[in-house]
Amino acid sequence: MNQTFEEWDELNNDFKQLEIDNKTYIQHLDQLTNLQKKCQSHLTHQRYRLDIIQRTLKELEKTKDKEKHKEDEEKIKELESNILKRKAQLHEVEQTLPKPNGIYLKIILGNVNVSILNKEENWCQNTARPAAPAEARWEV
Structure with missing residues (x-):
């Protein structure tokens, strides 16, 4: 009979540890959920800003004053390349969410x-x- 009570006491101690571990798990899960939302928000904002920059570049190409922008042509090509790289990076981040x-x-x-x-x-x-x-x- 004493052995049964000892097992019960041991089981109670194990349960206390389970409660502690579960509380830690829930806290980490909440942190994970908040970080996921934060990352998704950053992704949305990055895409929005990239869209604005791309539209500005398209408008720049449409202007009749191309002579004025010829000197910036190399910078524009580099920017377009960087935009493509950034989109790929954003896609990689998105795959983790x-x-x-x-x-x-x-x-x-x-x-x-x-x-x-x-x-x-x-x-x-x-x-x-x-x-x-x-x-x-x-x-x-």
């Missing part, structure tokens, strides 16, 4: 957001190779 589910997943899962947080498992899933159970985050 959760995306809305496609129509098929919405039909099957409903309004559940599934994100694979582990890069290796995400790669395996994208290349259709079987992977170990994924560390997935489910949001309702």
Whole structure:
């Protein structure tokens, strides 16, 4: 009988540790969610600003005063190249953030957001190779 009570006490201590670990997990999850929102906001802002710069460049090309802008032509080409590089960088950043589910997943899962947080498992899933159970985050 004493052994049963000792096991119960040990189980209680384990549960206290579980509660502490779970609280830490929830805090980290909240931080992750906030960082994801922040990154998404930065991405949106970067794309908006890039759009403005590109429109300005197009307007510059349309102007009849091309003679005036010939001296800036090299700078303009460099800027266009930098814009393309930045768009690629933004795309890479975007790939690390959760995306809305496609129509098929919405039909099957409903309004559940599934994100694979582990890069290796995400790669395996994208290349259709079987992977170990994924560390997935489910949001309702």
